[in-house]
Amino acid sequence: SQQGEEDPQALSIQEGENATMNCSYKTSINNLQWYRQNSGRGLVHLILIRSNEREKHSGRLRVTLDTSKKSSSLLITASRAADTASYFCATAFMNRDDKIIFGKGTRLHILP
Amino acid sequence: EAEVAQSPRYKITEKSQAVAFWCDPISGHATLYWYRQILGQGPELLVQFQDESVVDDSQLPKDRFSAERLKGVDSTLKIQPAELGDSAMYLCASSPFRDRSYGYTFGSGTRLTVV
Numbered sequence: 001s002q003q004g005e006e007d008p009q010a011l012s013i014q015e016g017e018n019a020t021m022n023c024s025y026k027t028s029i030n031n032l033q034w035y036r037q038n039s040g041r042g043l044v045h046l047i048l049i050r051s052n053e054r055e056k057h058s059g060r061l062r063v064t065l066d067t068s069k070k071s072s073s074l075l076i077t078a079s080r081a082a083d084t085a086s087y088f089c090a091t092a093f094m095n096r097d098d099k100i101i102f103g104k105g106t107r108l109h110i111l112p
Numbered sequence: 113e114a115e116v117a118q119s120p121r122y123k124i125t126e127k128s129q130a131v132a133f134w135c136d137p138i139s140g141h142a143t144l145y146w147y148r149q150i151l152g153q154g155p156e157l158l159v160q161f162q163d164e165s166v167v168d169d170s171q172l173p174k175d176r177f178s179a180e181r182l183k184g185v186d187s188t189l190k191i192q193p194a195e196l197g198d199s200a201m202y203l204c205a206s207s208p209f210r211d212r213s214y215g216y217t218f219g220s221g222t223r224l225t226v227v
């Protein structure tokens with residue numbers, strides 16, 4: 001499958017700690033996106049990083065992209081209970097009409 | 113903040129019945145997507161509209177699924193007949209960009225249970 005694969009599948013951390021999720025993919029991409037999904041709800045677009053970018057920040061979120069390793073990471077600093085959700089990476093592959101493909105997600109649980 | 117509206121939020125239907133979902137994208141968004149998300153999985157694209165035209169329905173099971181966006185605004189996704197394996201979350205998303213590699217705005221989805 002060409003979809004991105006998130007790691008770990010599930011993660012539980014204490015409130016206030018940092019959470020790191022990873023995404024790996026197999027073929028060249030135009031960009032990579034991260035989405036959040038609260039239980040039973042739709043997805044919320046968090047951040048898009050282009051293939052020529054290495055790092056982007058948005059509030060408490062930091063995304064890195066290493067195209068040589070075909071991997072990305074999402075760091076959430078100073079986690080809060082409201083960060084409990086599933087996080088998906090979505091990759092826009094080259095030569096596939098820019099269709100974005102979602103991974104299976106990382107389920108993050110913030111413990112009080 | 114503008115939202116993508118979907119209805120109903122929940123739908124329970126019996127096997128072999130027909131079911132329909134409705135989506136109203138953000139005003140001015142020409143591109144509309146329908147996704148299916150099985151529990152524990154990521155969303156998978158079913159169909160993409162550009163205005164009123166279908167531009168990608170390669171993953172739509174056309175023997176039982178149909179989608180339309182007659183006036184290029186709101187859209188309906190129909191399943192007839194529903195099967196047990198259709199139980200999933202059906203998500204609608206829209207974008208102001210024709211290029212589908214940009215981020216989308218999703219609705220809250222319709223949770224379908226087929227019994």
